[in-house]
Every structure is written in structure tokens, then in C-alpha cells.
Amino acid sequence: MILRVKKNLKLADAIWQMEIEGDFPYNKVQAGQFINIRVGQGHDHLLRRPISIAEVRQDEGYLTIVYRVVGQGTKWLSRLEPDMPLDILGPLGNGFTVEEGKYSLIVGGGIGIPPLYELAKRLSAKVDRLDIILGFRSEHDVFWIDRFKKLASVDLFTEDGSLGTKGFVTKGISEILADKERHIENIYACGPIGMLSAIKGLIGKLQIGGGASLEERMACGVGACYGCTCMTTNRESKRVCADGPVFSWQEVDL
């Protein structure tokens, strides 16, 4: 479907935010789903770029994405101006399950953080307690902290210590899991694979709900080509685009 660029602005070092408006099934979006964006013209780029939906504003008729410029496709996106058309598919994949009443923890790392914003909005309205842990490389990469702070308490980590606590998000998670007063029931995470597998390690055999959102190279983005598979703990293969990108901690092999 063809939508339009509403706004496209730079948030931090190589990080951009784009609002996209037009006819879209906004009311059907689950937090954690993604859109698949056609970039370039003609045969410039045959494969679409998967980008998570960071926020949906059904009332105003637009959705927001946050993306890091890493190659030609995302560079092309960063050059788009308001009112220019954008060819997208979506919403695609299976997002996070928002469970009422549970003590929930959101953990995000770097460019994995955007889809967690729509999730945090929905969770904060439905659960009694929500904690958020976000990690970045350095203060230059930080975005949207104020937005998250309006929804819940945020623990901020940077690898170089230039902002918040120095270190990785796993430090914050271990502390919470060790705290006898806090009985985390759900952990929702998106970020680099190393972060996700460290979290799975910390969870171990604990019965924790929520889930991990994975990234994989995609071709079709709709489940038809088997390009983007990941492994489950019982050695089955699942398609990140169609069976995921969100998988339960127990199911996914990280």
C-alpha cells in the first residue's frame, strides 16, 4: 500500500524518526509488529526493508518508525521529505502479548528500542507495575528517553558510562531478578542477539512470560521463502517474519 511521509527528522547520531500517514489498518497493529518498506526506484533494491512500528496514532491517522542509517536503504529513507509516497506492507508478523495485571519489565538495547515504545504505552495502561531498562552505546545514540519516562520508571545504561549507569542492561536485570521484593512475571525485550541470549540465560528455568523480538535477514517478509528462520529449543525452524518476530523465552533457542 502507498502511504505518505508526514515528518522525517534526525533524533541522534544516524538515528531518524519518521511519521507515516495514510490509509492503514492502525487499529489492527500489535506492539512489536513491523512494516516492510520498498526503498529506491526500479531495480535499485529488490528486497524491502523491515522496520518495527514504534508507535501508532489511530486517532490522528499515522504511525511512527525510528531507524538507524546503516546502508543504502536506510540512507534513502532519511532523504525522504514530507508528502513523498512510501510503499509499505504491513502490519506484519506476530507482536508482543499484552497481559493485564502482571508485573512487567521492558528491556531494550539500541535500535531494538523503538517497538518497545508502543508496547510500553499499552502495558502502562494495563499493568500495576512496569519497569523499563534501556541500554545504548553512548550518550550520542540515546533517543526517546523522555517519552519512556512519561510511562514508567526508566533505568538507563550506556556502555561507556556517558549517560546513566555504565555497563550493560543485564546488570539491571540481574539486580531486579535477585530482589526478593520484586516478582517479575513478564520480560519483554528487543535488541542485539547477544543481549537477548544473556537475558534468556538469566531467566534460566524461571517461568517468565513476555518474549524476545528477533531480527533476521529477510526476502519476502511474509513467510513464503524460508529465508529468515530461527531455531526453537526443540530443534524446529520458525520464520522470524511470520511466526515471530516475537517468540516466548521458553520456545526460542538463543
Added chain:
Amino acid sequence: MQVDMSVNLLGLKLKNPVMPASGCFGFGKEYSKYYDLNKLGAIVVKATTQKARLGNPTPRVAEVTCGMLNSIGLANPGLDKVLSDELPWLKSYSLPVIVNVAGETVEEYCSVVDRISRSKLAHAIELNVSCPNVAQGGLSFGADSKVLSELLKRVRGVCSLPLIVKLSPNVTDIVEIGLAAQEAGADAISLINTLIGMKIDINTGRPVLARKVGGLSGPAIKPVAIRMVYQLADVLKLPIIGIGGIYTAEDVIEFIMAGASAVQIGTANFTNPMAMPDIIDDLERYMKEKGIKDLDQIRGCAL
């Protein structure tokens, strides 16, 4: 002007010459959410093997200039699941169903073809002979005319359906291979499968695909495909299904002029899920504009 896009292929009546290329359309379910599959000339499903295959490690797809690389590794749910969960669903469509079969040994090919033939769930078999032959140290069945003949003779014995043989372009002389396939009992030829390629990430200095090499598809391979279809159409009596880099109705016309009876479309589905219905509509419009009443009028005209 009324135009007739229909094609009679191996006794099957196709509404139009357009069908998906194996591996680029799953078993049809995903794209059925975008349009009515009855729009297509036929459906070709993912390669089916005896046992379920997980395929190669990821990353197993990459974008390159005017094309893409894949090293999926024939991932599929295996024959039992394909027969029980995938093919029955396609019965609700009035479409010829072509099942792509792959294997690592002659025995595997035969046993899969045998069970699909007898299942009544398929109208034709497409034999993917680009697979590595375990007995020959991994060289593909389609790379050697003697090995290919041997395979086809054995498969022919158990195949009661029309047999399409899908050739690999990674050979020295496609004509020799095509003639061997015709001789050994193929009913039709489809080509081309992917060309072997590689991409290196210059930031890491490492190949992008986990398996290092992968099959190149998309517009980049179309001239090679046109050349090979043309060469075979010149010498074979069998119908030919042209495959490789088709993105537009004009591309379809080019393959038909090179001698193809029908075409398959792969990578274009990824760029645009509506690629095939759009191309079919455009083809009809093109034929009307150019006064082409039916495809026989132009088929093989370049030969």
C-alpha cells in the same frame, strides 16, 4: 479486441502463462492473503524432500545489484507434512498444482515422486536437479548428462504425472544437458534455476551468507535465462518454461519470443506481493495494444 492468454501445457489448461517459481511462493497460503490464487496460470510449490529439512544457517538471503542471493538449502516440512497439511488446501482452487521435488540420492527422488504421483494432489512434477548428489561427492545431478539421464530414467519409472525437469544454468553446455533430459523421458523443461554467486561485506571482510555462496536470482540473470531458453527452444521438441528475473509483462513477452510456452516468477514476488496478478493484467493489456490475439502468434518468433 479479445485476446487469449491461455496455454496448453502437458495436457493442462492454464488460464495464462504465469506461475510462481518454486521456493518463492511457499505453498501458496501467504500470498492468498493478497489476491485470489485462481488468477494464476498454475501454482508451483516449494521443493519437497523425503524428510523435513531445516536448511542452511542464516543469514541465508542477501541483496545484490539487480538481484539477490539465497542459500535456503531446500528447507521444507518434508513429504508427509506436505501431503497432509499443504497440498490438500490447494484443492479449493481450480489451478494446476505443480510439485517441485528435490533429493540427495536417486532413491530419495524416486520415493518422493512415487508418493506424490499417487496422492492425487498434484497435476505435474517439477524435478529440481540442481541438488548436490551425495553419491557423486556433492556435484549436482543436473551438471552431468549421464548422471541426469540415469536419474530421469529411474524417476520416469515411478512417475505417472507429467514430468518437468528444471535445469541448472551452472553447466558448460546447456544444449547437451537439455537433449539428455529429452532423451531420458522429460515431458517439459523449465529453466533457469539460480546461478551461483557470492557477496562479501567489505566492512567485515567476510562473505555475507553463512554458507558463503548462494543462488543468484532476479533481473541480473534474465539475459542468461533468455539465452538458455532460446538455445533449447531451437533444438528440443519439448515445451519450455522460462524462468529468471521476470518483473514485467514485457519480460514475459521476451521469454515467449525466445520460445517459452509459459513462465515462472520468483524474486519479483518479494519486491511486490502483487507482482504476478499485476503482470497478468499488464500482459493482457500489452497483447491488446499490440494486436497479439494469442501467444502462439509470437512464440519462438526470435528463433
